[in-house]
Each structure stands twice: as structure tokens, then as C-alpha cells.
Amino acid sequence: MIEFRNISKVYKMGEVEFVALKGVFIAVQKGGFISIMGPSGSGKSTLMNIIGCLDTPTEGSYYLDGENVSGLTFDQLSTIRNRKVGFVFQNFNLLPYASAYENIELPMLFNGKKNTERKRRVNELLEMVGLLPWARHRPTEMSGGQQQRVAIARALAMDPPIILADEPTGNLDSKSGHEIMDIFSRLWKEGRTILMVTHDPAIAAFSQSTIRLLDGAVQENGAAH
């Protein structure tokens, strides 16, 4: 489903170039649950951004569902992203002045979903993450774990087959972190493909296998859990 062939990413800052990824080959099957580990600065977020079509590689080919997306325009990439990928971030990235309900509804508003369909889906997602009673609360009134569950519901709004999570438990205590991983495990069993960056071996243990990056290169691929 996700295939990198010799992907490199070079950031240019004026005269200075920084090689964030070099010669990366990876392949993730549909329905896989993969964790990505490696020291700070090793290229984990860069890799995730390319997988999620938020950024493009400098070199190499990226095949998503058999389609080479490395040469697409920004608009074409955003269409693919809307259809295929849901993002979860370490800092939740929720709108602070919108309710849990409104945060989850937003992607559907952007994508022109009908009112009745939006309402049905938001309630279904709130129930799935155990937050129906919190629908009208704002993120500022919720714990980190609850905010992350809202963020997961929002990521699922358009029913994407792929979930990308960059340190989803990085700001959570271990109990809340494990609750988040229980939700991810359920999403995986439903058939979604999940890629997750983590520093925590106990969190990586929820995945099927780990890709380890070092200085922008794959150091280890496929260490099973």
C-alpha cells in the first residue's frame, strides 16, 4: 500500500543543505501496524510527512496504492491526502475555541458532507472514543488523553484507510497512552493501516513491527513485536 523506492529528502536553507532522509526503501502492506523509532533529528517526522503527502521527496519514488505520487502537484496531493490519510499529532492540534463536536465535524464541513451525515458520523465517532458526554466541551476543559481521543475521532471523520500518528502518546501519562493504543489496536483490527512514531518501546510493542531510523537512513526494518 505504501512503498518508498530510494527516497531522499534534502532541506535547503539558503546555502546550507541538510539531508533529512537518504536512500530510504520501505514497504508497508495494507492493514499493517508499523512503529517508527529513532533519535531526535533522525528523520521520523520527515518520513511521516512524505507518507501523508504533506511534503514531497527530493529524490526517489513514492507509490501509494500503486500510484506514483512523487511527481504530483500540491493540489493533487491534497486530494489524495483528504481521501486516504488521517493525522494524529503529539500536541493534538485541536481548535481551542471549538467544541469536541465541532472539531470532529470540521473535516466533513470542508469536504461538503451533508448536515445529517455529519451529525450521524460525529456522534458515531464520539461514541467510539468514549466521549459522547463531552460533545459540547472545549479542548481546554479536557484532559490530554481526552483531547487526543477527540483528535483521533477527527482523523477518522472522512473514514481514511491510513492513520499516521506522530508521537501520539508523547504528551500523555502511561495510562492515557495505553487507552490511546487500545483505540489504535481497534482501528487496526478494523483493517486500517497505521504508522506511528514513538520513542517508547512499550508503545511500539502495540505495533506489528518497527522501522528504525538513524541519520536519515533505515537502520533496521521489520523487528517484530
Ligand SMILES: Nc1ncnc2c1ncn2[C@@H]1O[C@H](COP(=O)(O)OP(=O)(O)OP(=O)(O)O)[C@@H](O)[C@H]1O
Ligand atoms: N523544514 C525544514 N527545514 C530545514 N530542516 C528541517 C526541516 N524539517 C526538518 N529539518 C531537519 O531535518 C532533520 C530531521 O527532522 P525530523 O523532524 O524529521 O526529525 P525527527 O526524527 O522527527 O525528530 P524528533 O524526534 O525530534 O521529532 C532535523 O535535523 C531537522 O532539523
Ligand SMILES: [Mg+2]
Ligand atoms: Mg519528529
